[in-house]
Amino acid sequence: MFRRFKPFAALLSASALSGFGVAAAQGLTIETLHSLDRVSSPVASPSGDKIAYVVREADLEANRGDANIYVLDLADGAEPLRLTDAPESDGAPQWSPDGETVFFLSSRSGSSQVWRQPAAGGRARQVTDYPVDVAAFRLAPDGERIVFAAAVFPDCNALQCTADRLEETEASPETGMLYDSLFVRHWDRFKDGRRSTLFSAPIEGRRMRAGMPAPIMGSVVGDVPSVPFGGRESFVISPDGESVYFSMRKAGPEEPRSVDFDIYSVSATGGDEPILLTENMDGKDRAPALSPDGKMMVFTSMARAGYESDQTNLMLMNLASGEMRNLTEGFDRSVGEPVFTPDGERVIFSAGDVGTHPIFSVSVADGEVSRVTEGFNANAPTIAGDDLVFVERTLDRPADLYAIPLGGGEKRQLTAANADALASVDMGAYEQFSFEGAEGATVYGYVMKPAGYEEGEQYPVAFIIHGGPQGSFSEGWSYRWNPQVYAGAGYGVVFIDFHGSTSYGQAFTDSINNDWGGKPLIDLQLGLAASLEQYDWLNGDKVCALGASYGGYMINWIAGNWPDRFDCLVNHDGLFDLRSFYYSTEELWFPEWDFSGPYYQNPESYERWNPVAHVDKWQTPMMVIQGLKDYRVPPEQSLSTFTALQRQGIESQLLIFPDENHWVLKPQNSVQWHREVLGWMDRYIGAGE
Numbered sequence: 001m002f003r004r005f006k007p008f009a010a011l012l013s014a015s016a017l018s019g020f021g022v023a024a025a026q027g028l029t030i031e032t033l034h035s036l037d038r039v040s041s042p043v044a045s046p047s048g049d050k051i052a053y054v055v056r057e058a059d060l061e062a063n064r065g066d067a068n069i070y071v072l073d074l075a076d077g078a079e080p081l082r083l084t085d086a087p088e089s090d091g092a093p094q095w096s097p098d099g100e101t102v103f104f105l106s107s108r109s110g111s112s113q114v115w116r117q118p119a120a121g122g123r124a125r126q127v128t129d130y131p132v133d134v135a136a137f138r139l140a141p142d143g144e145r146i147v148f149a150a151a152v153f154p155d156c157n158a159l160q161c162t163a164d165r166l167e168e169t170e171a172s173p174e175t176g177m178l179y180d181s182l183f184v185r186h187w188d189r190f191k192d193g194r195r196s197t198l199f200s201a202p203i204e205g206r207r208m209r210a211g212m213p214a215p216i217m218g219s220v221v222g223d224v225p226s227v228p229f230g231g232r233e234s235f236v237i238s239p240d241g242e243s244v245y246f247s248m249r250k251a252g253p254e255e256p257r258s259v260d261f262d263i264y265s266v267s268a269t270g271g272d273e274p275i276l277l278t279e280n281m282d283g284k285d286r287a288p289a290l291s292p293d294g295k296m297m298v299f300t301s302m303a304r305a306g307y308e309s310d311q312t313n314l315m316l317m318n319l320a321s322g323e324m325r326n327l328t329e330g331f332d333r334s335v336g337e338p339v340f341t342p343d344g345e346r347v348i349f350s351a352g353d354v355g356t357h358p359i360f361s362v363s364v365a366d367g368e369v370s371r372v373t374e375g376f377n378a379n380a381p382t383i384a385g386d387d388l389v390f391v392e393r394t395l396d397r398p399a400d401l402y403a404i405p406l407g408g409g410e411k412r413q414l415t416a417a418n419a420d421a422l423a424s425v426d427m428g429a430y431e432q433f434s435f436e437g438a439e440g441a442t443v444y445g446y447v448m449k450p451a452g453y454e455e456g457e458q459y460p461v462a463f464i465i466h467g468g469p470q471g472s473f474s475e476g477w478s479y480r481w482n483p484q485v486y487a488g489a490g491y492g493v494v495f496i497d498f499h500g501s502t503s504y505g506q507a508f509t510d511s512i513n514n515d516w517g518g519k520p521l522i523d524l525q526l527g528l529a530a531s532l533e534q535y536d537w538l539n540g541d542k543v544c545a546l547g548a549s550y551g552g553y554m555i556n557w558i559a560g561n562w563p564d565r566f567d568c569l570v571n572h573d574g575l576f577d578l579r580s581f582y583y584s585t586e587e588l589w590f591p592e593w594d595f596s597g598p599y600y601q602n603p604e605s606y607e608r609w610n611p612v613a614h615v616d617k618w619q620t621p622m623m624v625i626q627g628l629k630d631y632r633v634p635p636e637q638s639l640s641t642f643t644a645l646q647r648q649g650i651e652s653q654l655l656i657f658p659d660e661n662h663w664v665l666k667p668q669n670s671v672q673w674h675r676e677v678l679g680w681m682d683r684y685i686g687a688g689e
Contacts, residue, residue: 560614
């Protein structure tokens with residue numbers, strides 16, 4: 001049945017929750033979406049009675065967000081305390097051992113440094129004052145040491161050396177950058193030779209200031225955390241404070257085609273060479289977490305070299321003997337975010353499961369996996385006494401904090417960050433459905449009704465195709481591709497988890513390899529047909545298809561291989577020519593796995609599914625969108641797409657964002673993106689009429 005959740009109903013008026021018929025209610029707009037607070041990063045205090053977490057508060061007019069630390073007392077039921085209130089963003093909270101102080105990252109001094117503040121409120125004081133940014137940190141369990149990551153030049157023996165060199169480069173009239181290996185650029189920036197490196201420093205004196213830092217990675221060179229998206233999950237300090245365990249991919253010529261991350265251990269004070277703990281493991285080993293007694297470690301692990309979407313298992317290592325075993329060997333899902341329970345007998349983790357993303361636990365003794373939460377999209381688990389606290393979101397409500405007893409019981413909502421902002425918003429009801437897809441497999445998707453849905457009416461369709469391609473439009477909330485925005489504009493929404501999607505077992509994910517335009521296209525064709533057959537309120541005569549990244553590739557593929565189905569197409573950062581893509585993208589492991597080698601060794605695999613080969617069959621109006629800082633799918637792909645459209649006289653538009661990467665992150669740019677896209681859709685299928 002269609003789901004319409006009403007969290008924290010007591011905080012909202014009855015009229016605001018009464019459903020589609022409320023006159024004052026309207027659908028979600030992109031302006032409302034970008035005005036919402038974003039809840040993340042919960043961390044339980046040592047005693048388990050408080051939660052520190054981050055709320056990013058949007059300022060659409062200023063075109064930015066401002067993150068602050070909040071503290072929630074689980075015992076007294078009072079409103080959360082807004083701990084920080086600086087103009088600069090604060091984040092990454094951690095607790096002191098006595099639970100009296102919250103440490104966090106802030107740029108209020110002009111660079112990203114570690115600060116601290118009493119958990120009950122009071123003056124914030126600076127802990128680190130280094131000449132380079134602190135990117136991530138962990139406080140030792142005894143509170144007497146800090147381990148942090150900073151981007152430095154590997155040949156610099158002091159942080160000031162890096163700062164001086166950056167200043168000299170900025171002042172120099174010479175702007176040339178010389179390279180002798182690949183990974184010249186990554187994600188959205190050209191590399192300048194710095195590496196994210198771990199340092200350790202004592203916390204000194206009553207003022208609790210960090211002392212002189214020492215590098216602790218020895219001669220091992222790589223990025224810890226990995227860039228650009230890694231965080232403090234990449235390293236952990238042992239309970240006795242003596243050792244640091246970290247995950248790293250070695251720097252070198254193989255880096256742009258390797259996903260071989262390994263786990264290392266090293267002294268927390270430095271001076272020793274790191275010890276490689278996963279020498280014979282060729283895949284991605286990450287997210288180390290230690291048992292309360294420090295004797296065992298779990299980490300997430302992929303088995304196959306070169307495959308970034310391999311199944312992620314949970315490995316358990318005896319740190320004394322080095323013995324390892326796979327805790328989730330019989331669990332056909334990829335796991336993440338592991339954390340031990342206080343008794344050390346179970347490990348909590350999150351995992352995708354049939355288009356949802358719940359939290360599970362696994363027994364250390366026998367590998368028995370149990371579901372902790374039901375459905376929805378849950379992550380960031382932290383253990384607070386006898387409760388598991390986590391972030392949960394769905395397709396019709398943004399993230400909030402929830403708690404559930406570790407021993408089982410009722411889930412309860414802890415925050416309602418956007419109750420007032422969403423009180424008058426009429427969310428589109430949604431439902432998961434299934435159908436027989438390619439090769440007879442059961443394939444899943446979601447449909448969402450438009451806001452203001454009326455029985456007996458038909459509505460034009462936004463057919464959204466996810467990226468990855470090893471990804472999923474699972475039951476969660478997004479600030480980039482949120483189907484509620486299309487529902488709010490009057491569209492019915494359909495999105496399919498085609499072959500290659502995650503959360504349906506590894507064989508289903510693997511099935512897209514060397515088959516980019518095969519089974520996925522069949523699933524999309526059958527999925528659209530199934531949704532139109534099952535839901536008579538969808539108007540199959542008015543359908544526009546939209547996608548980004550691989551979804552954008554599929555838009556180009558559809559243009560030449562399903563050219564007469566759609567009234568319009570929207571292609572964001574989509575691949576146009578797989579040959580030129582291979583030679584210009586940065587993470588070569590991705591195409592080399594999905595197409596069985598580099599282009600020059602296996603051109604047939606690339607050319608079999610190359611959209612450029614079918615340009616002569618294009619006929620559907622297409623909007624093309626590109627961020628010029630996108631180095632994953634470089635801008636030439638979209639420019640080529642637009643050229644192919646314009647030279648053939650096909651109605652088309654090109655929307656360029658000079659300051660965006662693979663995503664559109666600035667709020668005002670996102671508003672423009674949605675205004676242009678919805679206007680394009682309205683032109684051809686008319687929900688905005």
